[in-house]
Amino acid sequence: MAKTPPPARAIAEPPITNRERPAEPKPYEASKDELLEMYRQMLLIRRFEEKAGQLYGLGLIGGFCHLYIGQEAVAVGLQSALNGETDSVITGYRDHGHMLAYGIDPKVIMAELTGRNSGISKGKGGSMHMFSTEHKFYGGHGIVGAQVSLGTGLAFKHKYSNDGGICMAYFGDGAANQGQVYESFNMAELWKLPIIFVIENNQYAMGTSVNRASAEDQLYRRGESFRIPGIQVDGMDVLACRGAAEEALAWVRAGKGPVILEMKTYRYRGHSMSDPAKYRTRDEVQAVRDKSDPIDHMKKLLDAQGVTEADLKSLEQEIRKIVNEAADFAEQTPEPDPAELYTDVLVEKY
Numbered sequence: 149m150a151k152t153p154p155p156a157r158a159i160a161e162p163p164i165t166n167r168e169r170p171a172e173p174k175p176y177e178a179s180k181d182e183l184l185e186m187y188r189q190m191l192l193i194r195r196f197e198e199k200a201g202q203l204y205g206l207g208l209i210g211g212f213c214h215l216y217i218g219q220e221a222v223a224v225g226l227q228s229a230l231n232g233e234t235d236s237v238i239t240g241y242r243d244h245g246h247m248l249a250y251g252i253d254p255k256v257i258m259a260e261l262t263g264r265n266s267g268i269s270k271g272k273g274g275s276m277h278m279f280s281t282e283h284k285f286y287g288g289h290g291i292v293g294a295q296v297s298l299g300t301g302l303a304f305k306h307k308y309s310n311d312g313g314i315c316m317a318y319f320g321d322g323a324a325n326q327g328q329v330y331e332s333f334n335m336a337e338l339w340k341l342p343i344i345f346v347i348e349n350n351q352y353a354m355g356t357s358v359n360r361a362s363a364e365d366q367l368y369r370r371g372e373s374f375r376i377p378g379i380q381v382d383g384m385d386v387l388a389c390r391g392a393a394e395e396a397l398a399w400v401r402a403g404k405g406p407v408i409l410e411m412k413t414y415r416y417r418g419h420s421m422s423d424p425a426k427y428r429t430r431d432e433v434q435a436v437r438d439k440s441d442p443i444d445h446m447k448k449l450l451d452a453q454g455v456t457e458a459d460l461k462s463l464e465q466e467i468r469k470i471v472n473e474a475a476d477f478a479e480q481t482p483e484p485d486p487a488e489l490y491t492d493v494l495v496e497k498y
């Protein structure tokens with residue numbers, strides 16, 4: 149028998165500001181070990197991306213390559229709050245940092261960048277198309293905004309199979325203007341899907357600044373007409389990111405439906421390696437680096453915890469070693485066999 153539809157809501161409803169919403173996030177109170185781990189992960193991403201930039205310059209990486217430098221606190225802070233056993237992550241093409249933050253081996257990521265058979269997508273995906281279903285990391289997508297709809301599907305699966313997981317779907321400020329994002333918002337709220345929509349507002353979509361492209365540039369408000377609460381977060385502060393993740397997760401895990409997190413961040417490099425970044429001044433970039441760099445900020449917190457320069461130096465060396473080993477591996481392993489062209493491709497009728 150068909151279900152009776154729910155009654156229409158009363159007209160005199162409280163405005164959205166009076167509705168229940170997630171608690172105001174507080175910066176996460178991390179132990180010294182947690183601080184060190186977050187610092188380690190952010191530094192790993194930064195050094196990995198710098199090395200990827202070098203390999204690209206040497207012609208060892210083909211195709212597109214979008215670096216995550218400057219945005220490290222977002223993936224590290226948010227993903228540190230996830231349950232790696234149950235929760236899924238999906239993002240766009242700026243994906244290397246998210247994979248590293250999700251504990252995926254730097255070697256197989258770098259080998260994918262250089263198109264080798266030991267790469268995580270057997271060298272056939274490159275920078276933008278990496279997956280690890282084992283780690284519940286669902287890409288790596290080149291079509292702007294597509295990951296929002298796919299992530300909504302992942303969240304549907306979490307709910308349908310009652311597996312206790314949630315999906316974290318990342319997208320950019322440019323993607324936030326895409327039509328499919330709003331279709332996904334509608335479904336996600338209607339069905340109370342367990343999903344956190346993370347808008348990484350790094351201020352630019354290719355060469356267009358957010359204010360030039362967005363009628364509502366306070367992106368955390370973009371869910372209001374769908375009754376999805378939004379929180380704006382300092383995306384350059386890893387503890388603020390983690391604190392926001394805690395509140396968003398509490399809301400979503402309680403079955404209250406999706407949340408939007410707008411992470412105010414900044415990318416230091418061009419949109420991709422082929423972008424000369426003529427749409428902004430060097431001074432603008434330098435000012436953000438000087439004032440808000442997430443790694444420098446964390447260094448100060450570690451200093452206050454009694455972590456010495458020498459401790460940080462040895463950590464830096466350890467990370468450089470991991471990154472150099474990943475680069476050596478990525479240069480030395482063979483390219484895929486031509487027969488690989490015919491694997492992982494749909495060739496039958498479905």
Ligand SMILES: Cc1ncc(C[n+]2csc(CCOP(=O)(O)OP(=O)(O)O)c2C)c(N)n1
Binds near residue numbers: 320
């Ligand atoms: C559907 C679609 N339209 C356009 C493009 C071209 N494109 C690639 S990245 C990009 C900008 C996206 O910017 P944003 O969402 O802010 O992400 P960011 O690169 O800043 O991480 C555009 C327009 C694309 N890949 N897919």
Ligand SMILES: [Mg+2]
Binds near residue numbers: 322348349352
């Ligand atoms: Mg952007």
